[in-house]
Amino acid sequence: MMRLAVHGAAGRMGRRVVALAAEDPGFRLVAAIEQPEHSCIGQDAGILAGCSEVKVPVSSPWPNDIDVVIDFSLPGAVDNVVEHALKAGASLVMATTGLSEDHHRKLREASEQIAIVWAPSMSLAVNLTMKLAQQTTRALKDIAGGLDIEILERHHRFKEDAPSGTALKFGELIADAYRDNDAQPAVQHVHGREGKTGARTRNEIGYHAIRTGDNPGEHTIVFGMLGETIELKVAASNRDCYAAGALAAAKWLEGKPPGLYSMFDVLDM
Numbered sequence: 001m002m003r004l005a006v007h008g009a010a011g012r013m014g015r016r017v018v019a020l021a022a023e024d025p026g027f028r029l030v031a032a033i034e035q036p037e038h039s040c041i042g043q044d045a046g047i048l049a050g051c052s053e054v055k056v057p058v059s060s061p062w063p064n065d066i067d068v069v070i071d072f073s074l075p076g077a078v079d080n081v082v083e084h085a086l087k088a089g090a091s092l093v094m095a096t097t098g099l100s101e102d103h104h105r106k107l108r109e110a111s112e113q114i115a116i117v118w119a120p121s122m123s124l125a126v127n128l129t130m131k132l133a134q135q136t137t138r139a140l141k142d143i144a145g146g147l148d149i150e151i152l153e154r155h156h157r158f159k160e161d162a163p164s165g166t167a168l169k170f171g172e173l174i175a176d177a178y179r180d181n182d183a184q185p186a187v188q189h190v191h192g193r194e195g196k197t198g199a200r201t202r203n204e205i206g207y208h209a210i211r212t213g214d215n216p217g218e219h220t221i222v223f224g225m226l227g228e229t230i231e232l233k234v235a236a237s238n239r240d241c242y243a244a245g246a247l248a249a250a251k252w253l254e255g256k257p258p259g260l261y262s263m264f265d266v267l268d269m
């Protein structure tokens, strides 16, 4: 049984991780962590998550006897999370998005000592769609008349980063697929359009971020050609695809040597 600490335990994602972990005999929740001034401090993490009591209060101290940390918080917390995972010698599932290059450097450095999975989406369906997007790009990139790729993402109104980490990852993977051909000009990442933009260039990937209501996450990759269009769409109907993926990543990390892994590693894709 893995001793699990959830950081951001009172958040939208943290609550679903706590709820699913409570039903999984492979985990024992040992800490549900939030900042000391958080309004949920002291509440039972299970009750807060809408399931039965787990007898673990939301609290701020980090225990040392943990096997794995799952983090769904905000970039401002990430350095602290990494530091505590290192101190405990615990594996880390880092699911927070909007990270800077400095955060990524710290994750790379920490991964010399502990095993870390970082992925902007823990969802199986999203990761599979990423592979399909790469395959589609490779098949169409040299088509006569040209290929236009645009990434549309929709999320709830509370989301603080844009475009989503997942949209950025789609763009990065699609750009990699383009680069299979050295003759292809470098891809330009274009975020939204306004005003007299001129005609679309052939080598850009466009990103469009929509924020409405309580949408738990939706990504559409548009492959536009002259005469026909392909759209790959993956949409969550609730957050459990991400929470279940994070728990699968935590289990996969058990016994893994230090290193920085992705959900493609976890899902063997």
Ligand SMILES: NC(=O)C1=CN([C@@H]2O[C@H](COP(=O)(O)OP(=O)(O)OC[C@H]3O[C@@H](n4cnc5c(N)ncnc54)[C@H](OP(=O)(O)O)[C@@H]3O)[C@@H](O)[C@H]2O)C=CC1
Pocket (backbone or CB within 6 Å): 007, 008, 009, 010, 011, 012, 013, 014, 034, 035, 038, 072, 073, 074, 075, 076, 077, 094, 095, 096, 097, 098, 119, 120, 121, 122, 123, 165, 242
């Ligand atoms: N990889 C994936 O599959 C997914 C990733 N995400 C990402 O996970 C993150 C969290 O999403 P979500 O649960 O919706 O967000 P929430 O805002 O609901 O939850 C974040 C939690 O972290 C806490 N927190 C924020 N800043 C800090 C800090 N500096 N120190 C300690 N705790 C902090 C928040 O506390 P407070 O309420 O006080 O702000 C809150 O409890 C986002 O980056 C999102 O993009 C989301 C879904 C899937």
Ligand SMILES: O=C(O)C1=N[C@H](C(=O)O)C[C@H](O)C1
Pocket (backbone or CB within 6 Å): 097, 120, 121, 155, 156, 159, 163, 164, 165, 166, 167, 216, 217, 218
């Ligand atoms: O904030 C969210 O909700 C989500 N964030 C992740 C991202 O930025 O890609 C993953 C998912 O789409 C939900």
